[in-house]
Amino acid sequence: DTEVTQTPKHLVMGMTNKKSLKCEQHMGHRAMYWYKQKAKKPPELMFVYSYEKLSINESVPSRFSPECPNSSLLNLHLHALQPEDSALYLCASSHPGTVNEKLFFGSGTQLSVL
């Protein structure tokens, strides 16, 4: 199994809603990542978890709250988002601590904030 599974594939939410994005992998990877990708732009790193601990937070607003409940799951909790947060949110995983490992990406959640 070389898949990273993300749910939901599409999400529409209002600015007062609370929602969560989910990511799952069963490749034994102990590093998991959240990237944000705006239309026609490259992915931008948001968070990195290494061995279930948050190791990188790229100055992301607190309305985005990541959670790594175990080595296979990664969540991104969303609250009070703004329309400019509409984007494709990509999850990825890899073996941590080794530069040469490629990242496996999920197909993303397309988020629209109204």
Added chain:
Amino acid sequence: AQKVTQAQTEISVVEKEDVTLDCVYETRDTTYYLFWYKQPPSGELVFLIRRNSFDEQNEISGRYSWNFQKSTSSFNFTITASQVVDSAVYFCALISGGGADGLTFGKGTHLIIQP
């Protein structure tokens, strides 16, 4: 600091033509890895190749080939006999140092293959 530059924003060719996507990178680290990813309209980033900084051998995989030149800090990607299914956005990316910062992506090249 590291940086990846893909100067070609969009390329359009007719099916069966060869096409080269350019990638130029900057890093102060001596150990680094370069990647190419394909992003079709479905959104998933599909891994194509990884090349480490100590291996300048060019690589060919079917219709795909990659030319890595440290002297010019370039890692170009050529598709031979392009097909409509090759239409996608292609990203060149770099990871260096301990790798904890994830990938640094170029802005991407949108490749359009016309039938």
